[in-house]
Amino acid sequence: MIELQNAVPLAPLTTLRLGGPAMRFVTVTDARQLAEACLSVWADDAPWMALGGGSNVVVSDDGFEGTVIHIDSRGIDQLEPGPGDAPGTVRVRAQAGEPWDALVEYAVANGLSGIEALSGIPGSCGASPVQNIGAYGQEIASVLVGVEFLDSETGELQWLTAAELDFGYRTSALKRGRDGVVVSIDLRLVRAGTDQRALGQPIEYSQLADALRVELGDRVALAAVREAVLRVRGSKGMVLNDADPDSVSAGSFFTNPIVGESFARTLPSDAPRWVTEEPATPDAPETYSVKLSAAWLIEHAGLGRGFSLPGSHAAISGKHTLALVNRGGATASQVAELARFIQWRVMSEFGVNLAPEPVFVGFGSDED
Ligand SMILES: Cc1cc2nc3c(=O)[nH]c(=O)nc-3n(C[C@H](O)[C@H](O)[C@H](O)COP(=O)(O)OP(=O)(O)OC[C@H]3O[C@@H](n4cnc5c(N)ncnc54)[C@H](O)[C@@H]3O)c2cc1C
Structure with a gap:
């Protein structure tokens, strides 16, 4: 029998260490419990989500208005x-x-x-x-x-x-x-x-x-x-380490953008690029597409390591331009605000859209 808990804080279960509670919550420790929990939660037809190590999510400050199935089945x-x-x-x-x-x-x-x-x-x-x-x-x-x-x-x-x-x-x-x-x-x-x-x-x-x-x-x-x-x-602060404040992140916050080769030619010649087999966009297939360095774009839009907006506890990692870190006491809104600011600067400078890599949970807006 699956027992759901109410109002369980999610921040300690995420590597960014922020965000509000899950309205309902269950931890499962084997495949049988996982199936039982899923079938019982899905029967309600209400919002739910799976949570593993919480290393690729940004949970909103309001938390998640649904059931979190925390998966801890080992083997x-x-x-x-x-x-x-x-x-x-x-x-x-x-x-x-x-x-x-x-x-x-x-x-x-x-x-x-x-x-x-x-x-x-x-x-x-x-x-x-x-x-x-x-x-x-x-x-x-x-x-x-x-x-x-x-x-x-x-x-x-x-x-x-x-x-x-x-x-x-x-x-x-x-x-x-x-x-x-x-x-x-x-x-x-x-x-x-x-x-x-x-x-x-x-x-x-x-x-x-x-x-x-x-x-x-x-x-x-x-x-x-x-x-x-x-x-x-x-x-680079890319291994979880309690002694390293630069590891309090969700890893790389933006993926490396993939653009058409003709657009890539409009960028500064020193912008790193790699030819890739990925389609540039699904509806505009090009002869080939090019992967750009999100870190280079951010740095050359004037946002260096350690950058933070005034009064914010969210920052670009001091060791890795692609990671956004919680410097202690950051809110999810501050992380989202910093991410939007970085996207805006890169778009203004280079016309490139940076796509966030983590999954936004409970934002109910553009981030979701
Ligand atoms: C310091 C650091 C370094 C990182 N480095 C890298 C890297 O080098 N390369 C890389 O690719 N990623 C990296 N990441 C990102 C992250 O570690 C990976 O994406 C990882 O796979 C997320 O696993 P998780 O269990 O923490 O997922 P969670 O954050 O718990 O969940 C992420 C998403 O997966 C879904 N999910 C979780 N479990 C399941 C499941 N069993 N079934 C279906 N959906 C599920 C969730 O609902 C959510 O949408 C890094 C993160 C950090 C914090």
Whole structure:
């Protein structure tokens, strides 16, 4: 029997440490409870949301007028190989509430490669496909086989393949509104050896190659990759750390904008850009599109690290231009106001729209 609590503060359950309460709230600790809670909450046809590690949400100061299902179901298992599992690969299943970084640690310790560059990303395994988490040249889309998904429309547990999740850069069908909860995720990892000395995937990100003092394309021991990623992320406040005020954030607050190549040519020649396969906009397909650096645009719109609006406790991180941090006592409105100000400055200076990466909860306005 699921017991709902009333008026539960959400701020302590988010990495930005702000926002109001959930009107109703339940924590589930295994897949059976998760299904039971979902079916009972969905029967009411009232607002609800899933919450994992709270590392990609901005909860409004008024909180959430609905039921929060807080998913804390843990577990990592190696499965028997299935159809399509090539020799030398291993299928790993993680329950939705398992912390993502615990899964990376498990993979590295067991000589399984494919997610080592995703070390240190906060949050849960269940949320990892939602925005197709990625960092340092890897993203979950490359290793995800599929997810067990409880569909809120039908109440049925189904299997969604990676193709059905329709991944893009920091997005998926789930982020675009496919309603339901991820119960577990299956990854296909490469058996690189029997322990963490086994070599990982080729290094594909120059900052990581520099940190490891290797060339792009070189392969390095899994444990060394993990250690270097954690070190680089730590230097940017991108690993949760109680001793680092710059880690009180939701990670990168804006995605890198993707624009058409003709528009990109109008930007200053020193603006970093990378050719991408993503469509510039769904209704205006271009021959190719270009990913810009949101951090460069913000800095060159005159907003540097540590920037804050007068009287506000929300600021741009002192270590990473893309992260907005709660300096202590910030409100969600202050974070949203700072985000809008940054968007306005970048739009005025470069004509580029910066899209927020986190999910806004309970704002009931443009942010929602
Ligand atoms: C310091 C820091 C660094 C970060 N670095 C990165 C990075 O390098 N790369 C990157 O991609 N992201 C990064 N992030 C963002 C964040 O960690 C990821 O998006 C993460 O996957 C969010 O997981 P979560 O469990 O905290 O999700 P939550 O914040 O709890 O939820 C996010 C969204 O997912 C939904 N959701 C949660 N669980 C489920 C579920 N089981 N089923 C369906 N929907 C669900 C929620 O309803 C919400 O819409 C960073 C965040 C922080 C704070």
